[in-house]
Amino acid sequence: QVQLxxxxxxxxxxxxxxxxTCAVYSGSLSGYYWSWIRQPPGKGLEWIGQxxxxxxxxxxxxxxxxxxxxxxxxxxxxxxxLRSVTAADTALYYCARGEAIxxxxxxxxxxxxxx
Amino acid sequence: xxxxxxxxxSLSASVGDRVTIACQASQDISKSLNWYQQKxxxxxxxxxxxxxxxxxxxxxxxSGSGSGTxxxxxxxxxxxxxxxxxxxxxxxxxxxxFGQGTKLEIK
Numbered sequence: 265q266v267q268l269x270x271x272x273x274x275x276x277x278x279x280x281x282x283x284x285t286c287a288v289y290s291g292s293l294s295g296y297y298w299s300w301i302r303q304p305p306g307k308g309l310e311w312i313g314q315x316x317x318x319x320x321x322x323x324x325x326x327x328x329x330x331x332x333x334x335x336x337x338x339x340x341x342x343x344x345x346l347r348s349v350t351a352a353d354t355a356l357y358y359c360a361r362g363e364a365i366x367x368x369x370x371x372x373x374x375x376x377x378x379x
Numbered sequence: 380x381x382x383x384x385x386x387x388x389s390l391s392a393s394v395g396d397r398v399t400i401a402c403q404a405s406q407d408i409s410k411s412l413n414w415y416q417q418k419x420x421x422x423x424x425x426x427x428x429x430x431x432x433x434x435x436x437x438x439x440x441x442s443g444s445g446s447g448t449x450x451x452x453x454x455x456x457x458x459x460x461x462x463x464x465x466x467x468x469x470x471x472x473x474x475x476x477f478g479q480g481t482k483l484e485i486k
Contacts, residue, residue: 299475309423309466311475324474358422364470365413367434369422 266291268370270359272344276377282346286359286370293317293337297363300333300344302355303372310355314363315342322363349377381405381469385478391486398454400481402467407447411471414443414452417480418463426465427452459485 272284286298293316300312313323315333323331332345346353354377359370382405392398402412410430415423425434427443430450440455454461462485467478 308479309468309477311477322473326474360422364411364475365425365428366415366423366468367425369424372422 266361266368268359268361268368270357270370270373272357272373272375274374274376276349276375277379278350278377279348280377282344282349282353282357282375282377284344284357284359284373284375285341286343287339287341288361289340291361293335293340293342296361298335298342299360299362299366301358301360301366301369303358304352304355312344312346312357316363349375351377353377380474381408381472381476383467383469383476383478385467385481387481388479389482389484391484392457393486394457394459396457398457398461398483400452400465400467402445402450402452402478404448404450404469404471408469408471410446411469412443412445412450413468413470414441415466415468416461416463417466423466457483457485 267289270286297314297316299314313333315321330347335342356372358372360366384403386401412430414427417423431443442453444451464480464482466480
């Protein structure tokens with residue numbers, strides 16, 4: 265059973281860079297896309313972007329100028345970097361397997377942006 | 380972007396009730412729609428994919444239907460453990476988009 269475990273800094277100041285990593289256990293990165301999704305407090309889900317094991321990416325145009333998703337096949341991990349964060353980036357961030365059908369999902373990481 | 384509109388935004392029902400949630404896409408998405416269940420403090424869980432296919436291990440009281448722009452998610456007999464927020468999700472186009480969610484409560 266594939267499991268995703270994610271981690272990263274939970275408190276950032278405005279203009280800093282958000283960095284999260286998602287490790288894949290009991291499965292390989294190969295053959296799938298891997299996605300990042302976020303959920304602002306009390307709100308719905310927003311798709312951030314996706315990457316495959318070869319490093320091919322797709323990003324949400326609303327975030328594209330600030331987002332980089334990367335993959336490390338040697339560690340069976342993929343990562344999210346979001347630059348120049350503001351309070352509007354405060355959210356629960358999830359990683360997930362898939363590009364069309366999303367599952368399983370990571371446990372989520374709450375990232376708060378505050379001065 | 381394809382807009383996904385869910386209704387209702389919240390719903391209160393009794394154990395054993397039949398519950399229906401609607402999701403409308405702003406353009407034809409064929410059957411490129413999934414339904415997820417999110418319980419408090421947890422990540423979403425896939426229930427239905429390709430509009431009507433039941434994910435392995437998901438109870439058969441959950442079902443989905445529809446194609447094009449109009450979709451329906453149904454719980455045939457509501458159970459206490461079904462209390463959650465439910466989201467529809469389109470994968471016809473990039474960027475992927477979600478409905479705003481339907482919060483289901485027990486009456």
